[in-house]
Amino acid sequence: MTPFKLTEELIAQIEELIENQRDTELNSLLGDVHYADIAEIINELNEDEATYLIKLLDSHKTSDVLTELDEDVREAILGNLSSKEIADELGELDTDDAADIIGELPQEMIQQVISEIEDREHAKDIVDLLRYDENSAGGLMAKELVKVRENWNVLTCVKEMRAQAENVTRVHSIYVVDEEDKLIGRLSLKDLLTTSTKTHIKDVYIAKVDSVNVNEKPEEVAKIMSKYDLEAIPVVDEIGRLVGRITIDDIVDVIREEADKDYQMAAGISQDVEADDGVWELTRARLPWLILGLFGGLGAAAIMGGFEEMIAKHAVLFFFTPLIAAMAGNVGVQSSAIIVQGLANDDLKGSISNRLVKEMLLALLNGVILATILLLFTWVWQGAFLSSLAISISLIAVIVVAGFIGTFIPLFLHKRGIDPAIATGPFITTSNDIFGILIYFMIAKLILGI
Structure with a gap:
């Protein structure tokens, strides 16, 4: 069987057939196409064309198509269907899918649609499912068994x-x-x-x-x-x-949605959005973490301002500031990502203290290796051993602290019932930037005696 491929030519052909109301050819063209592929086609059509196709095709197929559509597309189509037409579609679906769709309808329309469903037992099961919280097993289950x-x-x-x-x-x-x-x-x-x-x-x-x-x-x-x-x-x-x-098909959807949410949170997006959402929705989702990053940068700048005299005497310290901040952020994100993944998969074993010790030892080993490379490079480049030593020791300390923060914060949030995915990305990066810069200049000041 040749895999379905959506092309501009196919969309143009379907749009032309709809415009000329050539129903027989449309049915022939889409008769053997899988409902998931038809949903992909409908997502590319305008509202009127999508509604026309849903009304034309057999409800046994279009009922499954509705479950695969983008939510905004499905909402627009349902808004163009009568209560009887929606009831006919729901009558072909399993109760869990029917309840999900009917739950998206305006409150005043739900009762009308339910009253139009011919199979009263099916309608009763749908009503029963609607009383469960959508974020629960009851809201996810089907009555068919x-x-x-x-x-x-x-x-x-x-x-x-x-x-x-x-x-x-x-x-x-x-x-x-x-x-x-x-x-x-x-x-x-x-x-x-x-x-x-x-x-x-x-x-x-x-x-x-x-x-x-x-x-x-x-x-x-x-x-x-x-x-x-x-x-x-x-x-x-x-x-x-x-x-x-x-x-299992319902659980795959749960896993995918959870992964999408965690990925967005790790990237610093505070609410569930999609690429096709409006500019204002995307701005509201991204701006809070960007503001946090802005204040984090201002905090780091203020810390550097407190060591202005030292920077003036040892300008090489200024050159390595971005490196220290980047290493702190990278190590913190790596540590938090491993912990968040382990919590999500329920793979973390042992006590929190053992986990912290393990991550700090790992950070220490990585820090020593990286600091040795940095010490040799800086010494050869600048010829100032004391400054090179200060930068290298600071790097070790910053990496160890970043590993601790990246491990502790997601574990702490998880214990408090907060999604630990919030600990990755901008949150960890910003906090480690600030702590990293502070530790860097404090150790440098101590070693250089300024």
Whole structure:
């Protein structure tokens, strides 16, 4: 199968077909195209063209297309559809995707759309999902699953599974519940196929099953599923009743969104933005950290002003100021990035003190190696051993302090329930610039005796 490739020629062809309302050719052209590729096409069309295409194509396909669209594009399209048309689209989706889309609608329209959904059980499940916080396992789960009761025999179990599976896109697991719908285990398909039809499920099910509470954070769900290589995980309420399941495709979205957020935070962007957002939105996201950097630079300049006399006597110190600041920032970012990654993946082992000692020893080793190279270079270049020694010793001290700050701050923030990703990038760079410059000139003053 040839991979889909979006080209300007294809977009132009589709725009021409829409303009001339050549519906048969459009259906023929896009009939075998994957819904994710159609979403990519629609993202490139204007609002009217996108709406026309959604209304033209079969709702079985366009319902999936809606889940793949950029949020602003989807919002514009939904604004051009009637309550009945939106309900038809939602009727084809799993409950978690339907709840996500309907949650984006204006409050006054939500009830209208729900009342238009023909499958009342499907509508009830969507309403049930809407009551959960979107940043929880309940807000992430789908209601579609296959469950059997422990007191059924295998024959009854198979009949019930056939009926339930009609509404499930993919059957990852078969869950076993008691009379109160409390999750008690899972059922192996192999055991089901190789067991007598008269055998009761309670005699063959597997009691061990991983599950999460409806109030669990999506990030924690992602860690559990990643750790145990799960394709799906059941969700239970406060009293242990099975209420839904979360599948791997939803977790991939969580991981991607979390990675995007952490990357932006590390780059000094304070809120979730995209490249296509307006100038004002991008400015608001970037400006706070740029202001922090500005004040950090002013602080460093003020510190240097306090050592003006020393700089005048030993001008070589001034030449190496950018190097000291850069090394402090680089080491701090490296240390914090490793810690943040370890916290995100739940890979950090041992106590905080052991981690700090390890990072400081690592910084000390790197500092000594770099300082030795710098000492030889500066001595040969300037011929002033004392100044070269002051610069080199300062570099060691700055690197060790930067390693400590880069390690301690994300660990401290994590303990306080604050996203440690905020510690990387501009925050660490600015703080280490200030401390680095201060340490640099204080050690130089001590060694040079000024």
